[in-house]
Structures are given as C-alpha cells and as structure tokens.
Amino acid sequence: MSSADRDAPGFTTRILHSDRSDGIEHGSLHKPVHASVAYGYEDARDLAAVFQGRQSGYSYGRQSNPTVEALQRKLTRMEGGLGSIAFGTGMGAIGSTLFALLTSGDHMVSSSFLFGNTNSLFGSFGQFGVDVSFVDATSVDAVAAALRPETRLVFVETIANPRTQVADLDAIGELCRDRGLLYVVDNTMTSPWLFQPRDVGAGLIINALTKYIAGHGSVLGGAVTDTGLYDWSRFPNIFEGYRKQPPAQWGLQQIRKKGLRDFGASLAPDAAQLVALGAETLALRMDRACANAQALATLLAAHGRVDRVFYPGLPDHPQHERAARLFRHPGAILSFELDANVDLFGFLNRLEVVVSSSNLGDNRTLAIPVAHTIYHEMGPERRASMDIRDSLIRISVGIEDEADLLGDFEQALNASA
Ligand SMILES: *Cc1c(COP(=O)(O)O)cnc(C)c1O
Numbered sequence: 001m002s003s004a005d006r007d008a009p010g011f012t013t014r015i016l017h018s019d020r021s022d023g024i025e026h027g028s029l030h031k032p033v034h035a036s037v038a039y040g041y042e043d044a045r046d047l048a049a050v051f052q053g054r055q056s057g058y059s060y061g062r063q064s065n066p067t068v069e070a071l072q073r074k075l076t077r078m079e080g081g082l083g084s085i086a087f088g089t090g091m092g093a094i095g096s097t098l099f100a101l102l103t104s105g106d107h108m109v110s111s112s113f114l115f116g117n118t119n120s121l122f123g124s125f126g127q128f129g130v131d132v133s134f135v136d137a138t139s140v141d142a143v144a145a146a147l148r149p150e151t152r153l154v155f156v157e158t159i160a161n162p163r164t165q166v167a168d169l170d171a172i173g174e175l176c177r178d179r180g181l182l183y184v185v186d187n188t189m190t191s192p193w194l195f196q197p198r199d200v201g202a203g204l205i206i207n208a209l210t211k212y213i214a215g216h217g218s219v220l221g222g223a224v225t226d227t228g229l230y231d232w233s234r235f236p237n238i239f240e241g242y243r244k245q246p247p248a249q250w251g252l253q254q255i256r257k258k259g260l261r262d263f264g265a266s267l268a269p270d271a272a273q274l275v276a277l278g279a280e281t282l283a284l285r286m287d288r289a290c291a292n293a294q295a296l297a298t299l300l301a302a303h304g305r306v307d308r309v310f311y312p313g314l315p316d317h318p319q320h321e322r323a324a325r326l327f328r329h330p331g332a333i334l335s336f337e338l339d340a341n342v343d344l345f346g347f348l349n350r351l352e353v354v355v356s357s358s359n360l361g362d363n364r365t366l367a368i369p370v371a372h373t374i375y376h377e378m379g380p381e382r383r384a385s386m387d388i389r390d391s392l393i394r395i396s397v398g399i400e401d402e403a404d405l406l407g408d409f410e411q412a413l414n415a416s417a
Contacts, residue, residue, distance in 0.1 A: 011078070011193060012283050018074040019276075031070035033273045037061040063261045067269035071276045075213075075223050078192040078279070079205050082228040083252050085260055086221060086272060090188060090208025091117055092265030093222030097204065100259035101152070101182070101251070103237050104129030108153050109146045111137035111167055112386075113160030115186070115208075116374050122155075138319060140171035152237070153182035158197070159189040159323070161360070162335040162370045162394035163387070164310045166319035169326055173201030180234045182251075188212070189360075193283045194290070194328045203230025204251070210361070212332075214278035215285055217362030221267050221275045226252045285363065285399055290329035292365075292405055293397040297334045299406050305413045307337040307391070333360060335370065335394040342416045344369055344391055350412035353404050354395070365398035365405055 009017070019031045026032075039058040041047040049055035058064050068086050075084040087093040102108065102125070110122055112134035122132045135142040137156045154176055156167040169185070176183035184204045185197035191212040197205045207213055209221030232238060232250035242253045260266060267275075290313075297311035312323035313330035323330045338344060348356050348367055357366040358374060368374060370392045375383055383389075397405070 034066045068272045071272040079225040081225045084225040086267040088265045090222035096259030096263045100255045106152045107131045111156040113165045137167040140168045155184045157186040170200040198227040212361040214275040219274040288399045289332035293332045305339045309336040332397045337391045353408040360396040366396040
C-alpha cells in the first residue's frame with residue numbers, strides 16, 4: 001500500500017481542496033492566475049527584506065508567483081514531501097536540478113533506459129566535467145558496480161519508454177540510503193497516483209507535468225519535489241550561502257537559486273493553472289487509461305501480426321512481478337513490434353481512432369513509430385544496442401471507450417497483410 005492510501009484525506013480530495021486549505025482569494029474555488037511579473041512594496045524596506053530572504057513575499061516572476069506556488073504545494077501534497085519547484089517543462093526541471101547540484105569532477109549513475117532528451121542531456125554532461133555511467137537499472141547490481149567515491153547521485157525512471165523496463169526501484173533506494181547517495185526518480189510514467197517514489201527512498205522526484213499530471217496534452221510543465229528523506233548535510237556541493245537554514249532546506253534552496261532563478265526555465269502562471277486543473281482528474285484518467293492499456297496489450301499479444309509486446313501488465317514481462325508489487329497499475333504506455341510482413345506506415349495510416357503523434361498522457365491514444373522519430377537521431381547502431389527495431393510502435397493509451405480502441409487496432413491489423 002502506498003502512502004497515497006495511508007494518508008487522510010485521500011489523494012483526489014487532497015488535490016481538490018489544496019488551494020482552499022491555503023487560504024482562498026475572494027472565495028475563488030480555483031487559484032486565480034496572477035499574471036504580474038513584478039510586485040511592488042509601499043515600504044522599500046519590505047522589498048529589501050524579501051530579496052534577502054528575511055520576509056516571505058514576491059519580487060520577480062521568474063523566481064516565484066502565487067499561482068505557481070499554489071501548484072507547487074499541490075504537487076508536494078500529491079508526492080508527499082517537503083516542497084516542490086515547478087519549471088516550464090520536464091526537461092527544464094531535470095536540467096536545472098542537475099546543473100544546480102553537480103560540479104566538475106562529479107560522477108553520477110543513470111539508467112540507460114531513459115527518455116530520449118534526458119539521454120541526450122546527460123550525454124552533454126561530460127563537457128562540464130561530470131561523468132555519467134549508463135547502466136541497466138533493472139538490476140541493483142549494475143548500479144552498485146558503477147559507484148565510485150565521487151558518485152553524487154543515481155538517476156532512474158520508473159517505467160522506461162518505449163520498452164517499458166521497470167527499474168529495480170526499491171533495491172536501488174536501499175543502496176542509495178546505505179551509501180548516503182542522492183536518489184533521483186523520474187516518476188513521469190507512473191505519476192504519483194500509480195507510485196510514490198518516496199516509498200522506495202527517493203530524495204528527489206521529477207515529474208514532467210506535461211504528461212499525466214496535466215493530462216490533456218494542452219500544456220507543458222515540469223517539477224522537482226524534495227521528499228525530505230535525503231540528508232543534505234552529506235552533499236558536498238551546497239554553496240556556503242545556502243547552508244544557513246536547516247539542512248532539510250539546502251537542496252531546494254540551491255535548486256531554486258542556481259536552477260530556477262539562474263537558468264530561468266520558469267513555469268508561466270496560466271500554464272500552472274492548466275496543470276492544476278488537469279491534476280484534479282489524474283486518478284480518474286489514469287485508472288481508465290491503464291485498464292485500456294491492459295486490454296490492448298492482451299489483444300496485441302494474442303494477434304498473429306504482432307511479434308513482441310512490451311507492457312509490465314503482461315505476465316511474461318521480465319519485471320511483471322516488480323510492477324505488480326510497486327505500482328497501483330502497470331501504466332498506460334506499451335509498445336509492440338509488427339510482424340516483418342506488415343507495412344509499418346500502412347498500418348499506422350489505417351488507424352482511425354488512434355492518432356500518429358508524439359507525446360504521452362493525452363486523453364487520446366497516440367501511436368509513434370519509434371526508430372523513425374524519437375530514436376532517429378541516435379542512429380541505427382545505438383538503436384540496435386538498445387534492441388529498438390524498425391517495426392517498434394509506442395502507444396500512449398488514452399481514455400477512449402475500450403471497444404472503440406480495441407476495434408481500431410483489430411481492423412488495422414486485420415487489413416494489414
Ligand atoms: C516527457 C518526459 C520528460 C520531459 O518532459 P517535457 O515536459 O517534454 O520537457 C522527462 N521525462 C520523461 C520520462 C518524459 O516522458
């Protein structure tokens with residue numbers, strides 16, 4: 001049972017009533033969008049006090065905004081933690097967080113099964129003197145073998161896209177705790193409704209709000225949440241100036257200053273309002289999308305024109321039991337390979353309900369030919385090393401009526417010879 005169930009009130013109730021519990025403006029049931037960039041003070045000494053951190057308040061929109069802060073509190077309540085910082089995109093959250101925390105000479109261990117742009121970002125860390133070891137994170141042994149004295153953190157995703165490998169989340173959490181390492185978990189694929197990385201000892205949680213949390217494919221956003229489990233006094237890279245408060249605050253403080261403020265990948269207040277609106281139905285949408293995904297994976301696995309199907313909810317998935325133990329549902333992403341005789345683009349073009357598109361977590365079901373799009377840039381050799389075949393299609397399963405979704409795949413497969 002995850003902490004989402006243990007805590008009262010429940011997960012969705014907490015989201016719905018989060019803004020009210022923080023004090024409501026004008027009786028407004030939704031946090032208003034505060035569009036102002038700057039904030040004025042009648043007494044200039046108050047402005048100075050805000051700048052110096054002696055007084056709470058707002059100064060400039062890149063660093064803080066009341067609408068964005070309301071969303072941050074909501075995200076903290078969803079993940080269970082000390083605090084959150086929102087960014088303009090998921091990549092903004094990952095890049096700003098790691099640039100704020102790592103320095104030349106450091107080493108980090110990352111899963112080799114990563115969102116493509118995260119993989120590309122980590123590939124550039126070498127030019128700043130940060131060495132990254134990419135390992136098969138489905139086994140804690142691979143992570144343990146890669147650790148060095150200068151290792152500062154371990155970064156994994158929960159369910160990897162497109163092949164749906166499930167990281168050895170709880171064992172890696174224990175390893176990080178034993179070694180005093182910061183454990184960073186990208187929870188985008190599962191969202192806090194399916195899984196709370198705090199339960200396996202994560203210190204920082206990344207969420208691409210763009211995907212399931214906002215949900216409707218209409219807004220970009222990202223966030224980092226500090227769970228409070230990591231002891232920042234063990235982290236050598238905290239600047240002297242950020243060590244004044246209790247150590248629990250150090251990490252977020254440095255990410256807020258060196259990441260959010262200095263890189264400026266800030267979330268806009270109108271985007272924050274859309275994310276907050278989407279979050280209200282996260283649990284409802286995910287339950288439905290995951291049920292659809294399970295039904296679709298079962299249909300595809302039994303179809304003669306499909307080779308391999310990758311979905312943690314299928315009993316023959318290598319991490320099926322791990323997913324069943326850790327996650328409320330096995331997610332709403334699956335991928336599959338068409339039989340070699342089936343024309344890939346002909347099949348995709350025959351789908352009528354399903355849209356050929358990138359993105360994940362829209363209410364609509366989206367299909368993308370992986371090797372030809374999101375994995376095109378890495379080239380055929382790297383794809384072969386990751387066992388990404390040309391016939392692989394990733395599906396982000398939406399909330400359509402199940403019969404319509406299954407019927408669409410059936411007609412398109414049956415018409416493909
Ligand atoms: C999409 C995604 C991101 C990046 O999010 P953006 O909002 O697109 O920048 C990061 N991690 C994972 C696992 C993702 O799926």
